[in-house]
Amino acid sequence: MRPSFLFPVALLVAGCVPQTAKPSHADLQTAPAAQAxxxxxxxxxxxxxxxxPKSDYKLSPADLLEVTVYREEELGRTVRVSQNGEISLPLVGTLKVGGTSLQDAQARVAEKFAEYLVNPQVTVFIKEYGxxxxxxxxxxxxxxxxxxxxxxxxxxxxxxxxxxxxxxxxxxxxxxxxxxxxxxxxxxxxxxxxxxxxxxxxxxxxxxxxxxxxxxxxxxx
The missing domain is CATH 3.10.560.10 (Outer membrane lipoprotein wza domain like)
Structure with a gap:
């Protein structure tokens, strides 16, 4: 009977097969913490x-705006932008602000008040997003x-x-x-x-x- 060399070879091949590493107990504990x-x-x-919100936000219908005029408290109002993008303010009436940035709307309101006041200081603040x-x-x-x-x-x-x-x-x-x-x-x-x-x-x-x-x-x- 010829001597068999298969057994040592089999052991050698088995030793060369890469084994998939099992996660350690520490890894299993760390994973949920990292996920959390x-x-x-x-x-x-x-x-x-x-x-x-992004600074390039455009005013939209139903946005609630707070408009103040420095040292002219009676002209301040909290107004909601209408469906056609307009607001109504004392003295200046109705003006369109929908689709403009907050800064542009503030400049537009100040420009309208400047027709009646000297150098009005106007602030427009978004109180609630529509x-x-x-x-x-x-x-x-x-x-x-x-x-x-x-x-x-x-x-x-x-x-x-x-x-x-x-x-x-x-x-x-x-x-x-x-x-x-x-x-x-x-x-x-x-x-x-x-x-x-x-x-x-x-x-x-x-x-x-x-x-x-x-x-x-x-x-x-």
């Missing part, structure tokens, strides 16, 4: 963008902003549906709603989606408010 940090960073960035939005971010098909329908309500699941639904790796039951508050503080709620969809708990499907952020995190597994 990424989620908080994404939420913070979204809230920052909402609190600090074009109300909510934001759906994270693991949905089409993350981004949605217009909040006027005079109607929108729930968390409706907003997610309008954003194309959950992605394949969404952690549905860790869906969060973040609402910015005064002084930079915010409130956060966790929405247990399965309790709504399979448990019949429609009361848990929160009604959203302007500038709410719906964040769907990624599943760890």
């Amino acid at each position: 940090q990424a989620e908080e960073a994404a939420i913070a960035a979204a809230l920052s963008g909402i609190a600090n 074009n109300k939005k909510i934001y759906v971010l994270g693991e949905v098909a089409k993350p981004g902003s949605l217009d909040l329908p006027p005079e109607s309500k929108l729930t968390v699941l409706e907003a997610i549906s309008m954003s194309g639904g959950f992605s394949a790796v969404a952690a549905k039951d860790r869906t969060r709603v973040i609402r910015a508050g005064e002084g930079g503080k915010s409130q956060s709620w966790t929405v247990e989606v399965s309790a709504i969809t399979t448990g019949g708990r429609k009361d848990k499907d929160m009604t959203l408010e302007p500038n709410d952020v719906v964040f769907v995190p990624q599943s760890f597994f």
Whole structure:
């Protein structure tokens, strides 16, 4: 019988096969923490963008403006931009500001008051945005902003549906709603989606408010 050399060769080949490294216990503990940090960073960035809208914002119908004239308190008004983009002020009457930047609107108002006053110092401030939005971010098909329908309500699941639904790796039951508050503080709620969809708990499907952020995190597994 010829001696067999297959066994040593088999051992040699087996030793050369690359082995897939298994995650260590430390890695398994670190992953959720890193994911949580990424989620908080994404939420913070979204809230920052909402609190600090772009400087090139154009005034729109239903925006609420506060107009003040230095040392002429009786001329100050809080006015809402009409559907045709106009506001009405004492002394100067009606003027169009829709579609202009805040700076241009302020200059236009000052120019009109200058027809009656000497060097009027006018300030125009956006007290409330008429074009109300909510934001759906994270693991949905089409993350981004949605217009909040006027005079109607929108729930968390409706907003997610309008954003194309959950992605394949969404952690549905860790869906969060973040609402910015005064002084930079915010409130956060966790929405247990399965309790709504399979448990019949429609009361848990929160009604959203302007500038709410719906964040769907990624599943760890």
